[in-house]
Amino acid sequence: MLSEVTFGQYYPSKSFVHRLDPRVKILLLIAYIVMIFTAQNFLGLIASLLFLSLTIIFSGVPIGSVLKSIKAILFLVIFTAILNILFYSPKQGDTHLFWVVYVEGLISAGFLALRLISLVMGSSILTLTTTPVSLTDGIESLLSPLKLVKFPVHDLALIMSIALRSIPTLANETERIINAQKARGADFDSGNIIKKAKALVPVLIPLLISAFRRGDELGDAMDARCYSGSKVRTKYKKLTLSVRDLIAFLVTVVAFAGVILLNIYELNVLAYFAKIWG
Amino acid sequence: MRIVAENLSFTYNKKSKFKVDALAGVTLTIEEDSFFGIIGHTGSGKSTFIQHLNGLIPVEKGSLTVGDINLADKSKIVKKRYKELRSKVGMVFQYPEYQLFAETVYEDVAFGFRNFFPDASKEEEKKAVFQTLALMGLGAEYINQSPLDLSGGQKRRVAIAGVLVTKPEILVLDEPVAGLDPVGKNELMKTLRVLLDNGVVKTVIVVSHDMDEVCENCDSVAVFSEGRVVLSGSPKEVFKNSKEMSELRLGVPVTGYLKDELSKMGVEIDVDFTRDDFVEKVVEYYKNIK
Numbered sequence: 328m329l330s331e332v333t334f335g336q337y338y339p340s341k342s343f344v345h346r347l348d349p350r351v352k353i354l355l356l357i358a359y360i361v362m363i364f365t366a367q368n369f370l371g372l373i374a375s376l377l378f379l380s381l382t383i384i385f386s387g388v389p390i391g392s393v394l395k396s397i398k399a400i401l402f403l404v405i406f407t408a409i410l411n412i413l414f415y416s417p418k419q420g421d422t423h424l425f426w427v428v429y430v431e432g433l434i435s436a437g438f439l440a441l442r443l444i445s446l447v448m449g450s451s452i453l454t455l456t457t458t459p460v461s462l463t464d465g466i467e468s469l470l471s472p473l474k475l476v477k478f479p480v481h482d483l484a485l486i487m488s489i490a491l492r493s494i495p496t497l498a499n500e501t502e503r504i505i506n507a508q509k510a511r512g513a514d515f516d517s518g519n520i521i522k523k524a525k526a527l528v529p530v531l532i533p534l535l536i537s538a539f540r541r542g543d544e545l546g547d548a549m550d551a552r553c554y555s556g557s558k559v560r561t562k563y564k565k566l567t568l569s570v571r572d573l574i575a576f577l578v579t580v581v582a583f584a585g586v587i588l589l590n591i592y593e594l595n596v597l598a599y600f601a602k603i604w605g
Numbered sequence: 606m607r608i609v610a611e612n613l614s615f616t617y618n619k620k621s622k623f624k625v626d627a628l629a630g631v632t633l634t635i636e637e638d639s640f641f642g643i644i645g646h647t648g649s650g651k652s653t654f655i656q657h658l659n660g661l662i663p664v665e666k667g668s669l670t671v672g673d674i675n676l677a678d679k680s681k682i683v684k685k686r687y688k689e690l691r692s693k694v695g696m697v698f699q700y701p702e703y704q705l706f707a708e709t710v711y712e713d714v715a716f717g718f719r720n721f722f723p724d725a726s727k728e729e730e731k732k733a734v735f736q737t738l739a740l741m742g743l744g745a746e747y748i749n750q751s752p753l754d755l756s757g758g759q760k761r762r763v764a765i766a767g768v769l770v771t772k773p774e775i776l777v778l779d780e781p782v783a784g785l786d787p788v789g790k791n792e793l794m795k796t797l798r799v800l801l802d803n804g805v806v807k808t809v810i811v812v813s814h815d816m817d818e819v820c821e822n823c824d825s826v827a828v829f830s831e832g833r834v835v836l837s838g839s840p841k842e843v844f845k846n847s848k849e850m851s852e853l854r855l856g857v858p859v860t861g862y863l864k865d866e867l868s869k870m871g872v873e874i875d876v877d878f879t880r881d882d883f884v885e886k887v888v889e890y891y892k893n894i895k
Binding site: 503504506508509510513529532 | 656659661688691692695696697698701703704705706707716717720721753767768771
């Protein structure tokens with residue numbers, strides 16, 4: 328069904344991560360991304376992966392839903408990994424395997440792939456645990472300093488939330504129109520690509536008309552309620568920081584520090600492990 | 606074509622926590638040559654049921670046969686007959702005017718005809734389109750207009766014509782009178798009745814919330830609740846259960862309430878709940894006591 332492919336696959340729950348302030352979540356996601364790119368070796372990356380697993384556990388989202396997000400970028404990951412292997416510029420002392428493939432090239436490709444995957448998984452945790460509405464609330468609040476330079480932050484956030492809200496509605500509408508045209512004998516599956524594109528006209532035109540109609544109606548409804556994005560608007564849901572946010576912040580700081588330390592003391596750590604395992 | 610459903614069940618979003626049992630064992634027979642009404646509350650499974658009738662929703666559990674096509678049979682031979690099925694079962698969705706897309710009324714109505722009769726000549730097409738529009742009460746003056754310029758009621762007639770032009774044997778309409786004014790409602794239902802009486806279609810199935818319209822026009826009625834058929838029969842048999850109908854939050858036609866009020870006053874009349882019959886019976890009663 329089309330409606331299942333909605334943007335922002337929010338997973339309803341009341342977990343620790345779900346109840347974090349959206350602003351904190353956005354900032355911590357940015358910190359996490361920086362953390363991944365700060366990690367210069369596998370140890371650092373593993374540390375950030377540990378941090379990620381901790382987040383997933385505390386978010387209560389089944390691991391399957393998180394892994395689903397990778398599916399969309401799997402092609403990109405494989406593609407960049409292959410490019411990395413093929414265009415690796417060898418240094419002195421690298422181990423040559425065959426043709427242009429070096430062991431170090433494979434390692435760097437693996438490193439890059441791991442980085443990309445952890446990046447996407449981290450971001451999907453944000454969309455999985457935050458409703459689109461509170462996400463836009465968070466963005467609006469974070470961007471509010473831009474109001475000083477007359478940037479229309481509120482309007483932008485409003486446009487974003489309306490756009491996000493419209494996706495499932497339009498998806499439902501599309502499904503209905505497709506069914507209605509199918510009942511009139513429209514065939515969307517056979518023929519060459521031009522024929523298939525032409526078959527979509529009876530779906531796209533009613534869809535566009537209905538999108539405009541809905542937009543008009545929404546505008547009228549907002550006018551009727553005297554809506555204006557003025558400064559005096561109060562919020563139904565006020566964003567407030569809590570102890571929970573502080574804990575999340577501290578955990579992230581610790582993880583970040585760990586990654587930096589692992590960058591500096593990589594050899595020492597490796598030597599330590601070597602000693603333990605003989 | 607007879608429609609027989611036995612124990613038909615369907616669940617939306619089966620594997621997720623949002624799953625909804627839309628149909629929970631529907632057993633229902635819809636005879637040919639009848640004006641059949643399906644009534645029920647929002648979410649009672651009416652729409653899901655009718656979408657089964659032309660294969661838009663595949664049969665999940667139970668059995669369903671439309672004419673000689675067994676829809677529970679998942680073999681390739683049956684799948685190939687889906688196009689045939691869709692030409693036999695014309696489906697008019699809720700607010701069908703939102704599916705209009707062509708530049709002129711003619712083109713929009715011709716769309717379905719061309720899909721189902723790709724080999725027909727231009728002359729045949731023209732004849733079919735004009736005839737169908739006339740059946741729906743729209744004159745030749747509309748054919749070159751943009752469907753978007755018409756009034757709401759006219760748009761709906763054009764949309765129904767767009768389905769009717771494919772020459773279905775069974776015409777299924779999901780809330781055809783929703784959003785129309787009382788006169789428009791009445792006219793549209795009468796038009797459907799005429800289609801049936803003149804043999805343009807062999808069966809009309811209407812999903813409706815409007816008890817009065819259902820009672821005035823339908824030969825048989827089935828009441829859906831929570832994915833099951835809870836009451837069925839002629840309007841007279843169904844609407845005499847005014848208590849059950851109220852419990853289902855559906856209610857009965859105005860005549861039903863009047864009959865209840867009269868019986869509280871000790872006046873018992875035997876009506877089939879249509880307006881004409883009601884008036885007749887009351888006049889008769891009045892004459893008798895005089």
